[in-house]
Amino acid sequence: MEKTLNFTIDGKEYKLTFTRATIIATEDMGFRFADVTAKPMKSFTLLWRGAFLANHDTLTLGEVDSLFDKIDKKGLLDALIDLYKAPVESLSDEENSKNVVKWTMN
Amino acid sequence: MDDELTAISSSNGMQVGGAVEVPQPPDSYRKLFDEAFPSYLAMGMTYDEFYNKDHTLAIAYRKAFEKKRNEQNQNLWLLGAYVYQAIARVSPLFNPFNKHPKPESYLDKPFPIYEHEEGKNAESKAVADKGLAYMQAQMIKFNKKFGKE
Numbered sequence: 001m002e003k004t005l006n007f008t009i010d011g012k013e014y015k016l017t018f019t020r021a022t023i024i025a026t027e028d029m030g031f032r033f034a035d036v037t038a039k040p041m042k043s044f045t046l047l048w049r050g051a052f053l054a055n056h057d058t059l060t061l062g063e064v065d066s067l068f069d070k071i072d073k074k075g076l077l078d079a080l081i082d083l084y085k086a087p088v089e090s091l092s093d094e095e096n097s098k099n100v101v102k103w104t105m106n
Numbered sequence: 107m108d109d110e111l112t113a114i115s116s117s118n119g120m121q122v123g124g125a126v127e128v129p130q131p132p133d134s135y136r137k138l139f140d141e142a143f144p145s146y147l148a149m150g151m152t153y154d155e156f157y158n159k160d161h162t163l164a165i166a167y168r169k170a171f172e173k174k175r176n177e178q179n180q181n182l183w184l185l186g187a188y189v190y191q192a193i194a195r196v197s198p199l200f201n202p203f204n205k206h207p208k209p210e211s212y213l214d215k216p217f218p219i220y221e222h223e224e225g226k227n228a229e230s231k232a233v234a235d236k237g238l239a240y241m242q243a244q245m246i247k248f249n250k251k252f253g254k255e
Contacts (some may be wrong), residue, residue: 088138091139
Protein backbone atom coordinates (compact mmCIF):
# COMPACT_ATOMS: atom_id res chain seq x y z
CA MET A 1 0.00 0.00 0.00
CA GLU A 2 1.21 3.46 -0.86
CA LYS A 3 1.87 5.98 1.89
CA THR A 4 -0.79 8.68 2.21
CA LEU A 5 -1.39 11.63 4.50
CA ASN A 6 -5.10 11.91 5.25
CA PHE A 7 -7.04 14.76 6.82
CA THR A 8 -10.41 16.45 6.65
CA ILE A 9 -10.94 20.22 6.41
CA ASP A 10 -14.41 21.79 6.25
CA GLY A 11 -15.97 18.36 5.75
CA LYS A 12 -13.85 17.54 2.74
CA GLU A 13 -11.41 14.62 2.86
CA TYR A 14 -7.92 14.98 1.49
CA LYS A 15 -5.53 12.19 0.70
CA LEU A 16 -2.03 13.43 -0.01
CA THR A 17 0.58 11.27 -1.65
CA PHE A 18 3.37 11.32 -4.20
CA THR A 19 3.72 9.28 -7.34
CA ARG A 20 6.88 9.27 -9.42
CA ALA A 21 5.18 11.62 -11.90
CA THR A 22 4.22 14.10 -9.17
CA ILE A 23 7.75 13.98 -7.74
CA ILE A 24 8.99 15.09 -11.17
CA ALA A 25 6.27 17.75 -11.31
CA THR A 26 7.26 18.99 -7.84
CA GLU A 27 10.87 19.21 -8.97
CA ASP A 28 9.70 21.16 -12.01
CA MET A 29 8.05 23.63 -9.61
CA GLY A 30 11.50 24.24 -8.13
CA PHE A 31 11.69 21.75 -5.26
CA ARG A 32 15.08 20.16 -4.59
CA PHE A 33 15.41 17.53 -1.90
CA ALA A 34 18.94 18.73 -1.15
CA ASP A 35 17.57 22.24 -0.40
CA VAL A 36 15.27 21.15 2.45
CA THR A 37 17.71 22.16 5.20
CA ALA A 38 18.97 25.28 3.45
CA LYS A 39 15.56 26.57 2.35
CA PRO A 40 13.05 24.90 4.68
CA MET A 41 10.08 27.26 4.18
CA LYS A 42 10.25 27.27 0.40
CA SER A 43 10.69 23.47 0.39
CA PHE A 44 7.80 23.04 2.81
CA THR A 45 5.43 25.03 0.60
CA LEU A 46 6.50 23.28 -2.60
CA LEU A 47 6.23 19.85 -0.99
CA TRP A 48 2.75 20.71 0.27
CA ARG A 49 1.64 21.83 -3.18
CA GLY A 50 3.22 18.79 -4.84
CA ALA A 51 1.51 16.37 -2.48
CA PHE A 52 -1.90 17.47 -3.84
CA LEU A 53 -1.05 16.72 -7.46
CA ALA A 54 -1.71 12.97 -7.34
CA ASN A 55 -5.25 12.97 -5.95
CA HIS A 56 -6.43 16.58 -5.95
CA ASP A 57 -5.06 18.12 -9.13
CA THR A 58 -8.28 20.08 -9.74
CA LEU A 59 -7.62 22.36 -6.75
CA THR A 60 -6.23 25.79 -7.52
CA LEU A 61 -2.94 26.98 -6.07
CA GLY A 62 -4.87 29.45 -3.90
CA GLU A 63 -7.06 26.67 -2.47
CA VAL A 64 -4.03 24.51 -1.70
CA ASP A 65 -2.27 27.42 -0.01
CA SER A 66 -5.35 28.27 2.08
CA LEU A 67 -5.45 24.63 3.27
CA PHE A 68 -1.80 25.05 4.29
CA ASP A 69 -2.79 27.98 6.50
CA LYS A 70 -5.45 25.89 8.23
CA ILE A 71 -3.48 22.72 8.97
CA ASP A 72 -1.42 21.94 12.07
CA LYS A 73 2.18 22.06 10.89
CA LYS A 74 3.78 20.12 13.73
CA GLY A 75 5.62 17.17 12.19
CA LEU A 76 4.08 17.93 8.82
CA LEU A 77 7.34 18.60 7.01
CA ASP A 78 8.78 15.25 8.12
CA ALA A 79 5.58 13.50 7.06
CA LEU A 80 5.70 15.15 3.63
CA ILE A 81 9.35 14.21 3.24
CA ASP A 82 8.44 10.60 4.08
CA LEU A 83 5.72 10.70 1.44
CA TYR A 84 8.15 12.17 -1.07
CA LYS A 85 10.84 9.59 -0.39
CA ALA A 86 8.57 6.54 -0.54
CA PRO A 87 8.33 6.23 -4.38
CA VAL A 88 12.12 6.62 -4.59
CA GLU A 89 12.82 4.08 -1.86
CA SER A 90 10.48 1.53 -3.38
CA LEU A 91 12.91 1.28 -6.29
CA SER A 92 15.75 0.09 -4.07
CA ASP A 93 16.23 -3.46 -2.92
CA GLU A 94 14.45 -4.04 0.41
CA GLU A 95 16.75 -6.90 1.40
CA ASN A 96 19.82 -4.68 1.08
CA SER A 97 18.27 -1.87 3.10
CA LYS A 98 17.33 -4.33 5.86
CA ASN A 99 21.01 -5.16 6.32
CA VAL A 100 22.01 -1.55 6.87
CA VAL A 101 23.43 -0.94 10.35
CA LYS A 102 21.31 1.48 12.39
CA TRP A 103 23.06 4.20 14.37
CA THR A 104 22.21 6.74 17.05
CA MET A 105 23.73 10.03 18.12
CA ASN A 106 23.78 11.39 21.68
CA MET B 107 31.70 29.92 -0.74
CA ASP B 108 28.67 28.37 -2.36
CA ASP B 109 30.71 27.70 -5.47
CA GLU B 110 33.39 26.00 -3.42
CA LEU B 111 30.83 23.73 -1.80
CA THR B 112 29.31 22.97 -5.16
CA ALA B 113 32.72 22.10 -6.49
CA ILE B 114 33.40 19.73 -3.61
CA SER B 115 30.04 18.03 -3.60
CA SER B 116 29.25 15.76 -6.48
CA SER B 117 25.81 14.71 -7.62
CA ASN B 118 26.08 11.49 -5.60
CA GLY B 119 28.30 12.31 -2.68
CA MET B 120 30.24 14.87 -0.72
CA GLN B 121 33.90 14.61 0.21
CA VAL B 122 34.37 15.34 3.91
CA GLY B 123 37.98 15.80 5.00
CA GLY B 124 39.02 14.20 1.73
CA ALA B 125 38.26 10.69 2.99
CA VAL B 126 34.65 9.91 3.79
CA GLU B 127 31.97 10.20 1.16
CA VAL B 128 28.58 11.15 2.56
CA PRO B 129 25.74 10.22 0.21
CA GLN B 130 23.72 13.22 -0.94
CA PRO B 131 20.29 13.20 -2.56
CA PRO B 132 20.51 13.79 -6.30
CA ASP B 133 19.48 17.18 -7.70
CA SER B 134 16.66 15.54 -9.56
CA TYR B 135 14.93 12.18 -9.24
CA ARG B 136 13.71 12.43 -12.84
CA LYS B 137 16.96 10.92 -14.13
CA LEU B 138 16.83 8.11 -11.58
CA PHE B 139 13.24 7.25 -12.55
CA ASP B 140 13.98 7.45 -16.26
CA GLU B 141 16.98 5.16 -15.82
CA ALA B 142 15.03 2.64 -13.74
CA PHE B 143 11.94 2.62 -15.96
CA PRO B 144 13.25 0.36 -18.79
CA SER B 145 14.00 -2.39 -16.25
CA TYR B 146 10.46 -2.20 -14.90
CA LEU B 147 9.12 -2.07 -18.44
CA ALA B 148 10.95 -5.36 -19.07
CA MET B 149 9.22 -6.79 -15.99
CA GLY B 150 5.85 -5.97 -17.56
CA MET B 151 5.06 -2.70 -15.76
CA THR B 152 3.32 -0.06 -17.85
CA TYR B 153 4.26 3.63 -18.06
CA ASP B 154 1.08 4.57 -16.18
CA GLU B 155 1.74 2.04 -13.41
CA PHE B 156 5.34 3.18 -12.99
CA TYR B 157 4.79 6.94 -13.00
CA ASN B 158 1.18 7.46 -11.87
CA LYS B 159 -0.01 4.52 -9.80
CA ASP B 160 0.76 3.20 -6.31
CA HIS B 161 4.54 3.25 -6.02
CA THR B 162 4.58 -0.05 -4.11
CA LEU B 163 3.57 -1.79 -7.35
CA ALA B 164 7.26 -1.63 -8.28
CA ILE B 165 8.10 -3.86 -5.30
CA ALA B 166 5.43 -6.38 -6.34
CA TYR B 167 6.69 -6.39 -9.93
CA ARG B 168 10.24 -6.97 -8.72
CA LYS B 169 9.19 -9.88 -6.50
CA ALA B 170 7.07 -11.39 -9.28
CA PHE B 171 9.97 -11.06 -11.71
CA GLU B 172 12.27 -12.79 -9.23
CA LYS B 173 9.78 -15.65 -8.88
CA LYS B 174 9.51 -15.92 -12.66
CA ARG B 175 13.31 -16.02 -13.01
CA ASN B 176 13.55 -18.73 -10.32
CA GLU B 177 10.91 -20.76 -12.12
CA GLN B 178 12.78 -20.38 -15.43
CA ASN B 179 15.98 -21.42 -13.72
CA GLN B 180 14.24 -24.45 -12.21
CA ASN B 181 12.84 -25.42 -15.63
CA LEU B 182 16.25 -25.13 -17.25
CA TRP B 183 17.74 -27.26 -14.48
CA LEU B 184 15.01 -29.85 -15.03
CA LEU B 185 15.67 -29.85 -18.77
CA GLY B 186 19.34 -30.49 -18.03
CA ALA B 187 18.41 -33.37 -15.73
CA TYR B 188 16.26 -34.97 -18.46
CA VAL B 189 19.03 -34.56 -21.04
CA TYR B 190 21.48 -36.09 -18.58
CA GLN B 191 19.14 -39.05 -18.02
CA ALA B 192 18.65 -39.52 -21.76
CA ILE B 193 22.39 -39.48 -22.48
CA ALA B 194 23.13 -41.82 -19.57
CA ARG B 195 20.55 -44.30 -20.87
CA VAL B 196 21.88 -44.41 -24.44
CA SER B 197 25.54 -44.21 -23.37
CA PRO B 198 26.17 -47.95 -24.03
CA LEU B 199 25.73 -47.14 -27.73
CA PHE B 200 28.74 -44.86 -27.54
CA ASN B 201 31.02 -47.57 -26.15
CA PRO B 202 33.20 -48.73 -29.09
CA PHE B 203 34.30 -51.89 -27.22
CA ASN B 204 30.78 -53.13 -26.68
CA LYS B 205 29.70 -55.16 -29.71
CA HIS B 206 26.13 -55.65 -28.55
CA PRO B 207 25.17 -52.45 -26.80
CA LYS B 208 21.86 -52.42 -25.00
CA PRO B 209 20.61 -48.89 -24.41
CA GLU B 210 18.02 -48.46 -21.71
CA SER B 211 14.66 -47.08 -22.69
CA TYR B 212 13.80 -43.51 -21.73
CA LEU B 213 12.18 -42.74 -18.37
CA ASP B 214 8.63 -44.11 -18.11
CA LYS B 215 7.40 -41.06 -16.24
CA PRO B 216 8.55 -37.51 -15.69
CA PHE B 217 10.32 -36.69 -12.43
CA PRO B 218 7.82 -36.05 -9.65
CA ILE B 219 7.58 -32.32 -9.00
CA TYR B 220 5.24 -32.29 -6.02
CA GLU B 221 5.57 -34.13 -2.73
CA HIS B 222 2.23 -35.93 -3.13
CA GLU B 223 3.49 -37.37 -6.43
CA GLU B 224 6.55 -38.73 -4.65
CA GLY B 225 4.24 -40.31 -2.08
CA LYS B 226 2.16 -41.85 -4.86
CA ASN B 227 5.27 -43.30 -6.49
CA ALA B 228 6.45 -44.74 -3.18
CA GLU B 229 3.00 -46.29 -2.68
CA SER B 230 2.99 -47.94 -6.10
CA LYS B 231 6.57 -49.13 -5.54
CA ALA B 232 5.50 -50.75 -2.26
CA VAL B 233 2.66 -52.57 -4.08
CA ALA B 234 5.09 -53.72 -6.82
CA ASP B 235 7.63 -54.90 -4.21
CA LYS B 236 4.91 -56.87 -2.43
CA GLY B 237 3.92 -58.48 -5.74
CA LEU B 238 7.53 -59.33 -6.50
CA ALA B 239 8.03 -60.93 -3.08
CA TYR B 240 4.86 -62.98 -3.59
CA MET B 241 6.07 -64.17 -7.00
CA GLN B 242 9.48 -65.09 -5.61
CA ALA B 243 7.86 -67.06 -2.77
CA GLN B 244 5.69 -68.89 -5.29
CA MET B 245 8.75 -69.72 -7.39
CA ILE B 246 10.63 -71.11 -4.39
CA LYS B 247 7.57 -73.19 -3.50
CA PHE B 248 7.26 -74.41 -7.09
CA ASN B 249 10.95 -75.29 -7.34
CA LYS B 250 10.83 -77.16 -4.05
CA LYS B 251 7.87 -79.12 -5.27
CA PHE B 252 9.77 -80.23 -8.35
CA GLY B 253 13.08 -80.64 -6.49
CA LYS B 254 15.00 -77.97 -8.37
CA GLU B 255 16.01 -75.84 -5.48
